[in-house]
Amino acid sequence: MIIHKTFNSLADILHSRRQRLASLIDFPAILWSGSISPRNFPANHFPFRASSHFLYFAGLPLPNAAIRLESGKLELFMDDPQPNSALWHGEMPTRDEIAETIGADTAKPMTELESWLEGAATVANQDAATWTQQSQLLNRWILPQNPPQGIDLELVKAIVTLRLTHDAGALVELRKAAAVTVAAHKAGMAATPNAKIEAEVRAAMEKVIIAHNMTTSYNSIVTVHGEVLHNEQYHHPIQSGDLLLADVGAETEMGWAADVTRTWPVSGKFSPTQKDIYHVVLAAHDACIAKICPGIEYGDIHLLAAAVIAEGLVDLGILQGNPQDLVAMDAHALFFPHGIGHLLGLDVHDMEDLGDLAGYEEGRTRSDRFGLGYLRLNRPLRPGMLVTIEPGFYQVPAILNDVNLRSKYQNIVNWQRLSQFADVRGIRIEDDVLVTTEGSEVLTGALPNNASVIEELVGC
Amino acid sequence: MIIHKTFNSLADILHSRRQRLASLIDFPAILWSGSISPRNFPANHFPFRASSHFLYFAGLPLPNAAIRLESGKLELFMDDPQPNSALWHGEMPTRDEIAETIGADTAKPMTELESWLEGAATVANQDAATWTQQSQLLNRWILPQNPPQGIDLELVKAIVTLRLTHDAGALVELRKAAAVTVAAHKAGMAATPNAKIEAEVRAAMEKVIIAHNMTTSYNSIVTVHGEVLHNEQYHHPIQSGDLLLADVGAETEMGWAADVTRTWPVSGKFSPTQKDIYHVVLAAHDACIAKICPGIEYGDIHLLAAAVIAEGLVDLGILQGNPQDLVAMDAHALFFPHGIGHLLGLDVHDMEDLGDLAGYEEGRTRSDRFGLGYLRLNRPLRPGMLVTIEPGFYQVPAILNDVNLRSKYQNIVNWQRLSQFADVRGIRIEDDVLVTTEGSEVLTGALPNNASVIEELVGC
Incomplete structure (x- = not known):
């Protein structure tokens, strides 16, 4: 209302x-x-x-x-x-x-x-x-x-x-930030084939934001090393077989933020293994957004993403077992170690200066489970809330080479099969989703995420 | 050495x-x-x-x-x-x-x-x-x-x-910053005719800096209101008769800075009045750089700029009197109220965190004269010093409408004649000049400042 x-x-x-x-x-x-x-x-x-x-x-x-x-x-x-x-x-x-x-x-x-x-x-x-x-x-x-x-x-x-929850005045600003962010990502895709280092793609994206007299709402992540979750380095060379992960958002002059991630193939063509994993992440993304409506628990959205990712990885032969059991034992977190998203508003992690007072419903605290500890939002959703939905798949050396984790999940992961996906270091797909009385509206929905459409946008 | x-x-x-x-x-x-x-x-x-x-x-x-x-x-x-x-x-x-x-x-x-x-x-x-x-x-x-x-x-x-004074390691970095800054200014000139607001030109310039994995060495000034000396607003519309003043510099990953200003006509063509004033500022710029050599006092370089500007404005009928007398009574400062430049190095105003300990030779302090108080550097120059040379002409309302100044210089300024130069709000031409044993080297000399060449670069 x-x-x-x-x-x-x-x-x-x-x-x-x-x-x-x-x-x-x-x-x-x-x-x-x-x-x-x-x-x-x-x-x-x-x-x-x-x-x-x-x-x-x-x-x-x-x-x-x-x-x-x-x-x-x-x-x-x-x-x-x-x-x-x-x-x-x-x-x-x-x-x-x-x-x-x-x-x-x-x-x-x-x-x-x-x-x-x-x-x-x-x-x-x-x-x-x-x-x-x-x-x-x-x-x-x-x-x-x-x-x-x-x-x-x-x-x-x-x-x-x-x-x-956001009022009409806030939403005008948030929609402006979303629109400029969509344009920035398209510019990044277009600039990639001619870029020699990551910084050149970052420059093409931030140019759009600066040209609209806005600023970035956080330090951009534009990297061929998507497995580094908060990568703030931009010097790596871009090579034809790489995926480029760009997590870039605009902030309006009044301070309202957007936060979007896309991952695209540098060559304009996903390899078969890259496309397989991309589809797993996209399936999780779409399933989560389809579920968003007033009353649903955001924690359940996170678990849904975990289940879809686990199921997809079982189908690909990377994980072995029943998806729900795999989620219960946090096996998904080997590849999806962060939360499904967070609040978005004047801050890109809205009100994170208050610790978990905004993100967590009163009486709830962070889980110490491997697969839940990084969840930044744990509340039932209400109309007017704006959240990100950002599932991902990463091969993080610090996780996959961890002796304890490797031993715990020794028989859950088909390590042989996993090695065939070496050209997938990190994929994330992130949109900004407004909870409405009817369900949800993706404020950044104008930016395609379909793999074939993404391929067409690279270099165009 | x-x-x-x-x-x-x-x-x-x-x-x-x-x-x-x-x-x-x-x-x-x-x-x-x-x-x-x-x-x-x-x-x-x-x-x-x-x-x-x-x-x-x-x-x-x-x-x-x-x-x-x-x-x-x-x-x-x-x-x-x-x-x-x-x-x-x-x-x-x-x-x-x-x-x-x-x-x-x-x-x-x-x-x-x-x-x-x-x-x-x-x-x-x-x-x-x-x-x-x-x-x-x-x-x-x-x-x-x-x-x-x-x-x-x-x-x-x-x-x-x-x-x-800068060693060889510093100079490698300073030359990198200068080269990227030159490229950024050319990109800004090229982007201007299609830009609707200042932010779009700023974006074209900073894109070049970001693409080289550098940062700006200070908050960019990109404005059609050059009369505001430290303008950090970028929302003004760009119109065909405007001059655009861009004071933008790159900083390398190791922290070494460049600092360059150019002023160009939005239309690609200076008006006759704009060109007249541009030539006065350029004459001051060139005269100062020609004088730079070991042993010369930077304060004298400043006074030289003041004299050339005063002379040029007398020739144009804006000031009346003998140029040296006009400088002695600070009349030039009505239009050129800041210093001719400053030290440049790891900081864009190098070592300004130390107050005047770096800028002023021991035993010297700031003048309280209208035309000298903003001089940031007052030392004899030595080989290896890097300084900016940045004369300018501005019609600053806070100065020209000041009752005391207006009365003091009532008969010195031909206010009628001045009113014919209303389309010149602010012009500055700034380069980074290294003092060498032989004289000087302009590190940013690859960027043209000749009015006709500048006109050719706009939109190209």
């Missing part, structure tokens, strides 16, 4: 969000945007990224600002630009102009925040300059690595409740 | 650097690389950038590491990758392998650093996590904003002495 409502402006969107917050907590909340992080010297800084909690309620990426939310009212605290600033940075909007854009009830200089701290809860920022300031002003430790307590915990729970 | 010596390997380059350090100080130095800065949550971080001082002596961008330099010996402190790390990040080189690559005499885990602190000097890192750790371990405040004292100041002065 919420997700079908149409908003007129940023101020309206933000007004609705803080009204909903006011219905959940009866104390004030203060959220800091964060400061600009220096790179190698103060004037050479990383691009500013405001705290996602701040962005959710303040809408704009304003550095060194804070907002105070109480009973549906929004107070903005920030300083006007320095007199000298216009020379270097041009005319910037004033505090009052920004206040009007975001519909703030009052706007005050940062120094006045001191008088408005009483009884206020907050969420720890990521950057040390800001959490130090938060701790000093509120006179208690506000550390990003410490679980929140007292009213801070109550605030966090309220924010999680709101941010778990 | 130094700059013509050929080195065989990274280890040799680093060995030579620490031998030279040992000839300048007789106490140990410990340099930290810095930690990874989180973006919106810990696992989603900014790309790691090691401290430039660390990079100079350790060669590789190793996060969470430290080196200890004493009497020409190099000790590396870092932890081996976590056992779990291979799953997510792949097999990483071990501490011992890295030690061999950089020619370290010993390699120890980070915890052992505690036993090697006695009498050691250091330089403050930029990130708060690291300078907090530095302060705790050394039991004194090591704050990036505080001027260094005692042995820390002695160390800084020694490092400045070394880093002021």
Whole structure:
């Protein structure tokens, strides 16, 4: 219902969000945007990224600002630009102009925040300059690595409740991020046959994102070594028999993210073994998306992916046994060691700064099972939630050469047969799936994943 | 002499650097690389950038590491990758392998650093996590904003002495950065006529940098509002009569920077007024580079640029008076309010983390004159120094509409005539110039700056 409502402006969107917050907590909340992080010297800084909690309620990426939310009212605290600033940075909007854009009830200089701290809860920022300031002003430790307590915990729970499902304003942004991400992947496929190293494919993809005045929502993975799950190296040569795995997403100027993975053959043609495994991963991907609907447990979606992958690997002769039994003994995790996905929103792993408070339903904790420990989301799904679905198959040396695992699964894996799939180092297929009242909508569905269509897009 | 010596390997380059350090100080130095800065949550971080001082002596961008330099010996402190790390990040080189690559005499885990602190000097890192750790371990405040004292100041002065001139190893990297930057600017010129907003030109330029597995050495300026000196907005539409100013540089994987600006007509054709001003700026650029040689004062190069610009503006009827008198009364600074350039090396403003300790010869301080206050370098030039030469002309509203300045220069500026140049908001021409024993070498000289050649490159 919420997700079908149409908003007129940023101020309206933000007004609705803080009204909903006011219905959940009866104390004030203060959220800091964060400061600009220096790179190698103060004037050479990383691009500013405001705290996602701040962005959710303040809408704009304003550095060194804070907002105070109480009973549906929004107070903005920030300083006007320095007199000298216009020379270097041009005319910037004033505090009052920004206040009007975001519909703030009052706007005050940062120094006045001191008088408005009483009884206020907050969420720890990521950057040390800001959490130090938060701790000093509120006179208690506000550390990003410490679980929140007292009213801070109550605030966090309220924010999680709101941010778990996306309103119309959020969805406009999330669809923009998805569309640009789809275009970026197509550009990557097109650029691959002429690329000599991974960096050239990455460049073709990020060019699309930069051209739309967006940024990447995380450090891109563009690699012929898909078996390295978080590979941030781009120097490897690309060779004709390789698969290229690209996990690249755009983030809008307001901070909303997309997160998509495709895997394609460098030559434009999957080898028979590559195509066999690709179809196993795609079958898991499609089965999971088909199951997504309100009420279903995300953990069950993960187990479904595990079962489809196990079944596919049995059919290919790589695993031996009954698929359900194989999942029960975590044999799928030899090749699919991560979770089926995660929440997506202002953060690519949405609200992961809060540990598992957003990802895990209250009372649930991480499993220590090999096949479940990396699951980042364990909740029943509800309309308006946006999740990734990203099954994969990897031959990770650190797993397959592990003495204990190798001995435990000695008779489960047909190692001889597996060796025939040496040209499949890593395959992942990832889309962004919105839970709707009717079932689901794949926001990134415009990007093909059918193996033959993918083959056609490479080099085109 | 130094700059013509050929080195065989990274280890040799680093060995030579620490031998030279040992000839300048007789106490140990410990340099930290810095930690990874989180973006919106810990696992989603900014790309790691090691401290430039660390990079100079350790060669590789190793996060969470430290080196200890004493009497020409190099000790590396870092932890081996976590056992779990291979799953997510792949097999990483071990501490011992890295030690061999950089020619370290010993390699120890980070915890052992505690036993090697006695009498050691250091330089403050930029990130708060690291300078907090530095302060705790050394039991004194090591704050990036505080001027260094005692042995820390002695160390800084020694490092400045070394880093002021570039050795052969540095020059190999600086030439790589320059070459990729030249290619990026050509791509930007080619992409402009088909671009609808600034971001599209930026994307074409940064694509070249990313494809070479490099990063930008600072946040790119790509704008039709060249009058905003540090413009980091890219959303403005590009229109046919506009000039596009692009200040974009590449940084190699080892951290060495380039810094280049060109200004070109969106249509591929300068208007007569644009071409007139372009020629004034280019004349200043060429005159400065022609003067660069060992022994000349960089401050005099700045004043030369000011004089050429003043003369050009007198010739165009914009300023009235004798050029030397106009410079003496800072009238040029109405249109050229910044310095002629700065040091370039591992940082785009090399060693600016040290305030003016690198840029200003000992005993010199910043002028408070309108036309000199922003000069970042004030030293006699020596062979092996790399500097930028970047004259410009800007119509900055914050300056030209300033009541005091307008009144002070009321009869100096022909405001009527100036109004005919309304289509020239900002022009800058910037190259990277190496001081050689014979005079100078423009490392970025492969990029044309002749107005007619620039016109030909737009859209090609």
